[in-house]
Amino acid sequence: MKPVPAFSMLSLIRRSTLLAGLALLASLSAPVAHGQGSPPVQPLPSKKPDTDAKVWGALVFASNDPKEAASMPKVDVPAEFADIPQRLGKVFPYKHIDVIGQHLQDVFREYESWVVPTKDLFLKVDSKGPAKEGGMNLHLQFWRDQQVIVKTDAVLTAETPLFIAGPKWRGGQLLFVLVLQKGS
Amino acid sequence: MKTPPEDHDLLRWLDGEMSAAERERFDARLAADPALKAEAGMMQRLSADLRTHLPAELPVPYGDFFNSQIQRRLSQEQEQPAQVPAAAGWLGWLRLQWLAPLGLAAVVIAAGLTTLKQGAPAGGSDTYVHSIYVPNTAVHASTYHSMDAKATVLMLDGLEEMPADRKIVGFNITRGEMDEAVAATTLFDAEDNAVAVISKDARSQPVLLTSSPAR
Amino acid sequence: MPASTAPEPGEVPDIDLVKRCQAGDTRAFDVLVSRYKGRIYAMTYHMIQNETEAWDLSQEAFIKAWRALPSFKMDSAFYTWLYRITHNVVYDWLRKKKIQGDGEFDDSRTEHRIAAGAEAVPHGDQAPDTALKNAELGRRIQQAIAKLSPEHQQIILLREVEGLAYEEIAAAIPCSLGTVMSRLFYARKKLQELLKDCYENAA
Numbered sequence: 001m002k003p004v005p006a007f008s009m010l011s012l013i014r015r016s017t018l019l020a021g022l023a024l025l026a027s028l029s030a031p032v033a034h035g036q037g038s039p040p041v042q043p044l045p046s047k048k049p050d051t052d053a054k055v056w057g058a059l060v061f062a063s064n065d066p067k068e069a070a071s072m073p074k075v076d077v078p079a080e081f082a083d084i085p086q087r088l089g090k091v092f093p094y095k096h097i098d099v100i101g102q103h104l105q106d107v108f109r110e111y112e113s114w115v116v117p118t119k120d121l122f123l124k125v126d127s128k129g130p131a132k133e134g135g136m137n138l139h140l141q142f143w144r145d146q147q148v149i150v151k152t153d154a155v156l157t158a159e160t161p162l163f164i165a166g167p168k169w170r171g172g173q174l175l176f177v178l179v180l181q182k183g184s
Numbered sequence: 185m186k187t188p189p190e191d192h193d194l195l196r197w198l199d200g201e202m203s204a205a206e207r208e209r210f211d212a213r214l215a216a217d218p219a220l221k222a223e224a225g226m227m228q229r230l231s232a233d234l235r236t237h238l239p240a241e242l243p244v245p246y247g248d249f250f251n252s253q254i255q256r257r258l259s260q261e262q263e264q265p266a267q268v269p270a271a272a273g274w275l276g277w278l279r280l281q282w283l284a285p286l287g288l289a290a291v292v293i294a295a296g297l298t299t300l301k302q303g304a305p306a307g308g309s310d311t312y313v314h315s316i317y318v319p320n321t322a323v324h325a326s327t328y329h330s331m332d333a334k335a336t337v338l339m340l341d342g343l344e345e346m347p348a349d350r351k352i353v354g355f356n357i358t359r360g361e362m363d364e365a366v367a368a369t370t371l372f373d374a375e376d377n378a379v380a381v382i383s384k385d386a387r388s389q390p391v392l393l394t395s396s397p398a399r
Numbered sequence: 400m401p402a403s404t405a406p407e408p409g410e411v412p413d414i415d416l417v418k419r420c421q422a423g424d425t426r427a428f429d430v431l432v433s434r435y436k437g438r439i440y441a442m443t444y445h446m447i448q449n450e451t452e453a454w455d456l457s458q459e460a461f462i463k464a465w466r467a468l469p470s471f472k473m474d475s476a477f478y479t480w481l482y483r484i485t486h487n488v489v490y491d492w493l494r495k496k497k498i499q500g501d502g503e504f505d506d507s508r509t510e511h512r513i514a515a516g517a518e519a520v521p522h523g524d525q526a527p528d529t530a531l532k533n534a535e536l537g538r539r540i541q542q543a544i545a546k547l548s549p550e551h552q553q554i555i556l557l558r559e560v561e562g563l564a565y566e567e568i569a570a571a572i573p574c575s576l577g578t579v580m581s582r583l584f585y586a587r588k589k590l591q592e593l594l595k596d597c598y599e600n601a602a
Contacts, residue, residue: 049362059354075356090333093245101354103371111362114369114382118354119394120346122382134309142340146389150325150340153314160311160329164338169346180311192580199558199583201565226598230590234559237537238445238544241437245454251432254461258425261466 051106052127053136054184055156056081056177057115059101062094063172069096077102084161084177091163092175104181107136120145121166121176131155136180158182194220198227249339252328311336355379413477420468428468432461435478438561439485445560446489446552448545456492460485479571482561486571490549536597543593551586558583 058081063069077084077099085097101117107127116122121144128137135157142149142164156162158180166174196202197210214221244250313327313336324341346352357371357379368383380394411430419427439460444453464484471480544552557568568579591598 049364059352061352073354075354087333087335091246091248091330091335091337093243099354100352101356103355103357103360105357105360108362111364111367112384113362114360114371114390116355116357116360116371116380116382116392118352119380119392120350120352122390122392124390135311143390144343148319149323149343150338151317152327152338154336155312155314157309157311159309159334161335162311162313162338163330163333163335165340167343167346169350169352170348174346174352191584195580195584195587199565226591227587229598230587230594231559233536233540234555234590235562236533237540238556238560239441240560240562242441242444244436244440244457245450247436250436250454250458251429253458254432254465255425255429257458257462258428258465 049111050109052109052129053107054181055105055107055113055115055125056179056181057103057105057117057123058084058099058177058179059117059121060085060088060097060175060177061100061169061172062088062092062097062175063170064095065171066096068170068172069098072098072100074098074100075102078104080182081179084179087161088163088175088177092165092173094172096172097175107138115178117176121174123176123178125178128153131157140178142176156180158184194224194227198224198231246339248330248332249326249328249337253326310334313338414473417468417471417473417477420465421471428461428465431477431481435481436461438478439481442482442485442556442560443489445541445544445556446549447493448541452492456488457485460488463488475570479567482557482571483573486553493549539594539597543590546593547586547589550582551589554579554582555586555590 056078058077061069061072085099088097103115103117105113105115105125107113107125109127113125113127114122115125121142124141124143126139128139131137133155135155137153138156139151139153140162141151144167150164154162156178161177161179164176164178166176168174193202193206193210193213197207202210214224310329312329316325316327316338318325318340320342322342322344324339326339326341327336328339329336355371356373358374360369360371360382362369366383368381370378371380371382373379378395380392382390382392385391411427413431413434416427416431420431436457440453440457443456443460444450447453447456460481464481467484471477544555547555553572554568557563557571563571565576565579569576572579574582
């Protein structure tokens with residue numbers, strides 16, 4: 001796959017961030033096909049930040065329309081999260097519940113982490129350290145494009161996923177799932 | 185509104201409200217009266233079809249939320265917190281312990297910050313939400329614990345629908361690498377292709393650069 | 400289905416829960432909600448044929464029941480009493496909506512989708528044409544029920560869906576046994592008329 005950057009939003013971005021993004025895009029393994037006149041970039045120093053845990057985020061399309069459901073490309077859900085669609089079905093009354101995007105992400109200790117199973121709906125996760133009663137204290141921001149929908153402080157445990165009821169779409173609904181990976 | 189006695193008989197026969205002797209007499213009438221027999225047969229079919237197609241019990245959508253909303257409204261109505269009657273004593277208290285997790289009240293807010301009063305569940309192993317902030321006045325957020333799904337649910341009512349013509353494509357990201365120097369994260373798929381870069385602009389708005397197609 | 404069922408082994412009986420509710424125990428009420436919400440929701444849904452409104456009205460019925468619980472004398476089964484409250488909530492709503500006409504309801508209300516989880520087609524392995532016929536009959540029955548007056552809907556639901564005996568129906572409405580039989584008779588006649596072609600074709 002040859003990534004082709006989508007730069008439609010760049011006019012909104014300040015110069016410093018733009019340069020950072022360009023630098024990273026330029027460092028990607030596949031060739032980047034943006035404008036010929038892009039400035040040359042230096043390889044960035046890499047250092048792995050400390051992490052507190054690992055989370056799995058999923059974008060789910062829930063629908064009663066078999067045609068819509070069948071038309072969605074699905075992703076292969078890791079075995080440890082395979083029961084999530086069935087559990088979602090107990091909360092959201094839809095006939096078809098499919099994971100259409102997923103993201104397994106380290107939760108960084110000192111930096112924000114992003115869980116992005118799609119560019120349209122994603123989460124910003126800030127670690128506030130382990131919770132006394134188990135799990136992780138997290139600050140979560142649920143974003144839709146450039147708008148934050150909700151901010152919450154929560155304890156996320158490996159036993160209990162967090163289900164977020166997202167917007168309606170094509171007669172169904174988009175759902176977002178966040179799970180703390182066991183033993184992470 | 186009166187109905188003829190013979191119609192009462194047909195009704196009572198149909199609904200099993202007759203004594204054995206009455207039923208026997210009515211069965212004899214049916215055998216002798218083909219028109220009555222046809223009427224009775226049609227009534228029986230109608231009854232059976234009604235029972236088949238109108239279930240006495242339906243699964244309540246968002247069943248756990250249904251309960252927690254009622255609990256929330258009850259607690260709003262009560263100036264004092266609910267008190268278990270003293271007469272119930274320890275036995276009553278013990279018998280009710282299995283219900284404890286149901287006591288997690290849902291909290292609904294619109295446009296603002298709410299710090300939730302309820303503490304962590306007794307077991308300590310459930311995800312729970314301390315506080316919710318919703319900037320948009322049209323959106324109502326609420327949270328509750330679903331016993332059925334063993335999940336914590338954050339409901340967001342009033343969200344603007346995604347346009348049907350919007351193509352929403354899911355990623356399949358297996359890792360994200362953070363670069364501290366530029367505070368940006370590159371997201372990779374299972375084949376180690378870079379799928380997107382995400383960072384923040386000066387107003388702390390997310391900036392997402394994606395490759396296309398997404399997967 | 401009788402108005403009050405014997406509690407399962409280990410299940411707290413309604414009457415004990417009601418007493419606790421009357422002393423202000425909201426958790427006891429939560430058990431009653433869990434026990435009866437499926438039936439209350441089904442009854443409300445069958446009457447108004449709208450999932451969202453049925454959900455809200457079922458909530459309203461339980462809240463009203465909670466408020467009225469201090470004056471509940473336990474002279475009838477809890478469910479019978481709850482049913483009566485629910486019916487009144489739905490009836491008031493219908494009246495406010497002014498969709499109650501001269502005994503017949505607005506046909507447009509029957510343009511609904513079946514509630515999630517509702518079985519439009521009964522379980523079991525059926526031939527596709529049988530399943531289709533069943534689904535069609537189910538749709539026609541829902542439409543016919545929606546066309547009945549609230550009194551006729553109520554009597555049909557109490558008898559055919561809830562399975563109550565005449566005396567229990569008389570207590571739930573409340574009315575005389577004669578009224579129960581008379582209403583049931585006319586409600587069935589009306590349904591027969593509305594579904595005439597289904598049964599004529601089947602015969």
